[in-house]
Amino acid sequence: MTNLPAKELIRIFPLFDIALADFIHEKGESKIFEPGEVLMRPGQYFKYAMLIVDGKVKLYREGEEGEEFFMYYLERGNACALSMLCMARSESSTVMALAQEKTEVIMIPIQYMDTLMREYAAWYHFVIETYRARFEELLTVVDQIAFKNMDERLEWYLDKQAKTLGKDLQLTHQQIANDINSSREVVSRLLKKLENSGRVTMERNIIHWKG
Template structure:
């Protein structure tokens, strides 16, 4: 039993209708993650679908030697597509999800999925839309690593950060390098170029996206 009102829920998940909201409030469980908690880790087996009510979650792929590769953020109104793949055989999905801020999540037990699907058309619309948007996001990720050089990838990365977290991007060069599976020096040099081009300005620990193009 959740402590939201249907109205509150619908504000975050506009696709939901009243009856679906009621059902979720009745049967969902609430969970609060503090900042920098690991919410999902490689090899984990999921018993819940997770809906993000508030906060921000970073999803990234881990390489066998501990490399990281940033994929996307989940924010309020999003669901974790991967947690919905929970019914999958317990294949070790090497994906990591980490909260970047305090994050409020609704957990929906997997046993309820079938009944939700059957009885709440808006639920499956929501699920399909979740898959669709993540799928498309993944495709653009593939595009960038398959076809683009690091300078363009960095630019795209910063653009995404800016649109999600605001124009003051509080990340070190090292962190950006991690996310792009590159090295700090390379990123520093490319950032320098972008600064000369007037696309960004830099401070210690922060990059200001000037968003001129």
């Protein structure tokens, strides 16, 4: 049982209808993740589908030698597509999900999936829209790394960050390098170029992105 009334759920998840919101309110379990806490790690099996009520979750793929590659953020109103996909077959996850800030999540136990799918049209519309959005997002990631050079990829990355975290990004060059799988020096140099062309200004630990 969540602490969120059905009406509030519908505000956060616009695809829900009353019946579904009631069900989720009843059967879902609220949980808070603190910044830095892991929601999901590679190899983990799922017992819950996860809906993000508030906060931000960073999803990234881990390479064999511990590299990491940023994929996207989940925020208010999103759901973790992988938790829903893998759950349905008790498959294990292949990506890492980390609470970026204090994050409130509704966890829906696996045993309700059949009922939800069968009896709540709004639910499977929501599920399908979730998959679609994430698949689309992942395709744009492929575009970037397949077709673009570092300078464009960096701009795209900053833009994406700014859209979810705001224009003033608290990031070190090293963190950026990790996220886009480049090196600190390269990022530093490219940022300098962007600064010269007026697209960013920089302070220690902060990058101000100007669209």
